[in-house]
Amino acid sequence: MKIAISSDHGGNNLRREIMNLLTELNIEFTDFGPQTNDSVDYPDYAKPVAERVASGEFDRGILICGTGIGISIAANKFKGIRCALVHDVFSAKATRCHNDSNILAMGERVIGPGLAQEIVKTWLNTDFEGGRHEKRIQKIAELEN
Ligand code: RB5
Numbered sequence: 001m002k003i004a005i006s007s008d009h010g011g012n013n014l015r016r017e018i019m020n021l022l023t024e025l026n027i028e029f030t031d032f033g034p035q036t037n038d039s040v041d042y043p044d045y046a047k048p049v050a051e052r053v054a055s056g057e058f059d060r061g062i063l064i065c066g067t068g069i070g071i072s073i074a075a076n077k078f079k080g081i082r083c084a085l086v087h088d089v090f091s092a093k094a095t096r097c098h099n100d101s102n103i104l105a106m107g108e109r110v111i112g113p114g115l116a117q118e119i120v121k122t123w124l125n126t127d128f129e130g131g132r133h134e135k136r137i138q139k140i141a142e143l144e145n
Contacts, residue, residue: 098136
């Protein structure tokens with residue numbers, strides 16, 4: 001599985017924690033920054049990840065900002081993206097099973113690194129259930145047209 005990851009300045013610390021986790025888990029990832037702690041605009045960092053997940057170049061994406069809200073709103077503007085803002089393990093599992101989310105968003109100012117790591121592990125290891133959820137995903141896609 002290939003993961004694309006980015007954040008804004010408000011998510012830099014948590015992004016580094018998550019990249020360390022991905023390295024430990026031997027999961028391939030590409031970091032789309034930012035590389036400094038300067039203030040940046042989260043849509044500029046949602047874009048490279050969302051575009052590459054939507055195109056299929058990457059299987060999944062992880063986005064982090066202060067709250068996770070702005071960067072998830074921006075990512076969901078891209079066709080084919082189902083970005084879920086998650087701050088608990090139950091939702092991490094549910095959004096994979098039911099929504100087939102392809103990007104996970106989190107807020108560094110909302111949760112600590114320990115919980116964020118558990119969320120990432122759960123989200124990466126849970127499969128889409130399909131079945132009755134398939135047609136709901138299809139209906140989301142139809143809303144994009
Ligand atoms: C940046 O200060 C902050 O607004 C951003 O990280 C995020 O929380 C926006 O939704």
